[in-house]
Each structure stands twice: as C-alpha cells, then as structure tokens.
Amino acid sequence: MPFLQEHDAAFVRTRFAQELRGDVTLEFFAPVTGGLALPGQDGEIAEYVRQILAEVAALSPKIRLNVHSLMADPEAAKAFGIARTPVTAVIGAQDYGVRFYGMPAGYEFATLLDLMIAVSQGSTAIAPHTREFLTRLSQDIHVQVFVTPT
C-alpha cells in the first residue's frame, strides 16, 4: 500500500512543479546489505523510509533518489558524514549540510518537502541580518533538532 494517497500525491506534485527550481538529490542510507533488509524493526523502518522517498522522487523529474547501504558503501557514507541509519541527506546545487534521521512521516513529511524546496531554491526566508550573522561566524555550528511524527 502506498504511503501517499492519490490526492496527496497530486498536491505534492503540483507544489513541486510550482516551487522546485534546481535539481534535488536524496541520498538515502539504509542499514541493509545485498538488497536484504536486516531482521527486526530497524530494517523495516528503513525500508518504509525508502518507499516514502521513492514515492516522493517520482513526483518530479527534478528529484533523484540514490539508495546506499551503510555497510556496502562506506565511501559515500564518509563523504556525506553518515554514521547512523536510516538517514536522508537532502542535497541541492550544493550540500547545505542537512540530514534527516529516521522516518519523515506525519508532520515531518511537510518538513521534508520544505527542506527539498529550500535546497532546490538555494535560499530560505531568513532575515538579511541573520544571514549576515551566520556568514560571519567562523565556528562550526552543529544543530540537532529532535522531533516526533505527531
């Protein structure tokens, strides 16, 4: 059974058509090897995340989904700074450092869509002086946002 109902898919397809500019790549890392999901809950969640991403990627020609296995593809995991799974790196014209750990369901599905549109446009709605402040910061900043789907 698909994650997205047809009317939801139609809504997202329209939003993507109107708001996506540049290409978006979803780099998904799963704890699987050889196409076989590991037994237990973690493997099932990862497979469900992959299905959600595949359905989303099918809604615009500007979206590409690359599926990696953390074990089989350590080079890619290193390149994207991945240590835990399931995780999705949302990449636009450049890597803005945004990673989504876990399942983008419930309210967090909207977060994923907003993220994809933001990296596609290469801009956000932050205030000019906020942007200036962040540009001037020389320190590394690591923001972790803990969420739940409901």
Next chain:
Amino acid sequence: MRTDIVEAGEFPDLAERYNVYAVPKIVINDTVEFVGAQPEPHFMRYVAQAAGVQEAPPADE
C-alpha cells in the same frame, strides 16, 4: 553549519543523551539547548552562545 533532524523515537540513545522529553528540542554544538519553536533572533542568540561570540543579530524584527 550542519543540521540534523532526528526522529527521537527511532534514536532512543540520542534522545536519552540529550534528555529529550518534549519536542521540538534543539541542541547546538552539544552545549546549548532549548525546547520549542523560537523567533529567529532568539534562535540566533542561542547560536551565538554555542559559538562563544558576544554579538547576535538585533531582535527588532
């Protein structure tokens, strides 16, 4: 700048390490944390605090 969105229920070890009892909980550089959506200038003050800098953008917007 790196940003991780973490589904707390799926990563209980992280949720425990950062004492996540309510969401959204934001942790910056492992040192500064707050709960709930904050206006942008407030968020930037937390970022400044985590970065160890005095100045932050004005809160006039």
